[in-house]
Amino acid sequence: MQDFGENIQQVHNDQLGRHLVAGMNIEPGDTLLEERPLLVTPHWECGQLKCAQCFQESYVICRRCQVYPLCMDCSQHDDFECSFFASGAGKGICKDILVKNYGICGLLKLLLLLEDPATRPDCETLVERPVNLDDYRDGDGMWQEHEEQVVRPLMASGLLEVLPGQQLTSDVLHAHCIRIDSNAFEVTARDGDTLKGVFVCGASLPHNCVPNTVVALDEQFNMKLYAAVPLQTGDIIYNSYTNPLMGTSQRQHQLRLSRRLDCSCSRCLDPTEMGTHMSSMKCRECSQGYAVCEMDSEGRPGDWRCLECQATMSAASVHELLAEVGGALVEARGELPVYESLLTQYKSMLHPNHFLLLDIKQNIASILRAAALMNSMEQPCKKLLARRVELCSDLLPVCRAVVPGISKLYAIGLFEYLLALIELVELQFAESDMTKKEYVAQLRTARVVGKEAMDLLRFEPENSAEGYLSDRISMELERIDSDLNKYGG
Ligand SMILES: [Zn+2]
Ligand SMILES: [Zn+2]
Ligand SMILES: [Zn+2]
Ligand SMILES: [Zn+2]
Numbered sequence: 001m002q003d004f005g006e007n008i009q010q011v012h013n014d015q016l017g018r019h020l021v022a023g024m025n026i027e028p029g030d031t032l033l034e035e036r037p038l039l040v041t042p043h044w045e046c047g048q049l050k051c052a053q054c055f056q057e058s059y060v061i062c063r064r065c066q067v068y069p070l071c072m073d074c075s076q077h078d079d080f081e082c083s084f085f086a087s088g089a090g091k092g093i094c095k096d097i098l099v100k101n102y103g104i105c106g107l108l109k110l111l112l113l114l115e116d117p118a119t120r121p122d123c124e125t126l127v128e129r130p131v132n133l134d135d136y137r138d139g140d141g142m143w144q145e146h147e148e149q150v151v152r153p154l155m156a157s158g159l160l161e162v163l164p165g166q167q168l169t170s171d172v173l174h175a176h177c178i179r180i181d182s183n184a185f186e187v188t189a190r191d192g193d194t195l196k197g198v199f200v201c202g203a204s205l206p207h208n209c210v211p212n213t214v215v216a217l218d219e220q221f222n223m224k225l226y227a228a229v230p231l232q233t234g235d236i237i238y239n240s241y242t243n244p245l246m247g248t249s250q251r252q253h254q255l256r257l258s259r260r261l262d263c264s265c266s267r268c269l270d271p272t273e274m275g276t277h278m279s280s281m282k283c284r285e286c287s288q289g290y291a292v293c294e295m296d297s298e299g300r301p302g303d304w305r306c307l308e309c310q311a312t313m314s315a316a317s318v319h320e321l322l323a324e325v326g327g328a329l330v331e332a333r334g335e336l337p338v339y340e341s342l343l344t345q346y347k348s349m350l351h352p353n354h355f356l357l358l359d360i361k362q363n364i365a366s367i368l369r370a371a372a373l374m375n376s377m378e379q380p381c382k383k384l385l386a387r388r389v390e391l392c393s394d395l396l397p398v399c400r401a402v403v404p405g406i407s408k409l410y411a412i413g414l415f416e417y418l419l420a421l422i423e424l425v426e427l428q429f430a431e432s433d434m435t436k437k438e439y440v441a442q443l444r445t446a447r448v449v450g451k452e453a454m455d456l457l458r459f460e461p462e463n464s465a466e467g468y469l470s471d472r473i474s475m476e477l478e479r480i481d482s483d484l485n486k487y488g489g
Contacts (some may be wrong), residue, residue, distance in 0.1 A: 004201075008032050008237060016206050017129070019236060026231040028406050029459045032213060033225040037197040038122055039113060040187060040221050041106030041180070044149045049102055052077035055189040066095045080116040081109070089115075089162040097157050103149035104157075106180055106196065107173065111159070114166060125200050126183065131175040135260050146177040182259050187221045188465065197221050207259070208238035209251055209267040210274070214406055215239060218461040226459050229405035244402040244409060245362075247279040247355035248293075249301075249322075264299050267402075271295065276401045278358070280351035281318060285311035290351050293318075321349060325356045332363070339364045353398050365391040365416065372423060382433070385424040392417040408466060411456035415473055418449045422476065440487050443480050450477045 004010070007030060009023040026032070042050050051058040051071035058069035065085035068077050076082065084090045098105055113119040114127065136143050151173045154160070160168045183203035184196035202215065202223050212231060216224045225237075241259060242251040248268050255261040267274055271292035281304055283289035289308030293301045293315075304313040325346055332338040343360050350357055368388040372381075392413070399413040425442040428434040434442075450473050457473075460466035 005030070005032050016236070018204055019206055021237060022231040022233055022235045024233055026227045028227050028229055030227050031224055032227060032237060033201060035199050035201050035223045037187070037221045037223070038126065038200050039106065039109045040195050040197045041109060042195055044103045044106065044145060046102060049099065052081070055195055056191050067098055069098065080118070081112045084112060084115070090159065093158055093162065101153035104154050107150050107154060107176055110176055110180060111163060111166065115163060122200050126179060126198070126203070127176070129179065131178050133171055133174060136174070136178055142181070143174070146174055150177055185215065185217065185223070187217050190219060199223050205237055205239040207241050207255065207261055207263060208265045209240055209242060209244065209263055210265060210404065211238045211240040213237055213239055214408060214459070216460050216464060216466065218464045224461065228403070228407065245355065245358055245398070248273060249279065250355060269295065269299050274401050276398050277351040277353050278355045278398065280354065281313060282349050282351065283309060283311055284313065285309050322356065329356070329359060334367065336364060336367050358395060358398060361391045361394055369416070382424065382427055385420065385427060388420040389417070389424050392420045406456055406459065408456070411453045412469070414449050414453035415469060418446055418453065418473070418476060421446050421449070422480070436487050440484065443484050447477060447480050447484070450480065
């Protein structure tokens, strides 16, 4: 199921367990691992039946087993699971087990993979990783969701009695649900719906907020892992399981919730967050200083201190302000003027790269983009187009800094900037606000931006969202080149 490159090795230590290291010096873009998913499943709460074979919407049930949903294009699904209900141990189980409780399908899949001698070894690699149930019990809503959507219906289905070898109890089932959730990557079905994909090897990569690899997922849910930066022999292969545009406190909160993980990577330990100052506050005592979080020798956060005048701000006052902005962001509910006024209000208190300001800017840019797509902007819209260009360009240096090397985040940032810039300069030129010479100069800038984005996406599979984005950028580049030819570029 997994295919290691010759360039990596599997090793084991107490801190990280089983993990991968570079077996030689590796170039950016080199493939490290290719893997088929162990299982793909809709989210627990998915109410729409999906084809067991291809995950499109389903309106028919497999004739042979009378249990699994199929679509009009697929006539069969996994032979082991079909036979299990058609003629094997599960043939006495009520046939509408999935129709009635579709939430169980991911866990049912895992149980049958564990039952099937052909897939059991791969599954055991996943299942042998211990889960401390007490970390989850009575915690957030996750335990309750598993209990209601999956564990209780499965316990009542009679399935446990026909799988005696697995010694299934409510706790074992909960642990399996947590393993599926905490190891899943988001994959996209052909109809655009998101699903969970579990990869045995891919999921075992340790986390680092500054990953040295890129995960590519194609339409058949295959994973390819490639190097983002040059790797030296012995370097640990890392992936990131958070959003790099979040600040340290947000990322750590998310990692604790989703993976019970305390990150102490180089970015988490650097109060300036790789020089981006994504969590820095404006000093209240001096005019030009920024305050960063002081950490003790164990990396625990304390108060905030200005790098210029050394004045301190209490951690409590910083948290209070962040909670206030966070709350205001939720309240803004997609209203453009509200976001703009939040930006004006808080830019005197936060570093311009602060993650909350970036969040507001991303919100404004996407509203402006949607408005441009629907042609709903009122005339004259040059001002709004120029605003979008400005916001997209503000985001670029941060995107570049937080994911070094080959970065999909930066590629997407460049693409957004390219689209905004082209729309603006085309309009300015059409309305004679810009000379031919200026227009040609802007098109040349746009061409450089587009080429850089294409270059960052060149290791992505053709049949993936990023592959299609590449096609889209190359169409823009053709248009730019033809205009450059026309106007003497
Ligand atoms: Zn299908
Ligand atoms: Zn079947
Ligand atoms: Zn980290
Ligand atoms: Zn100061």
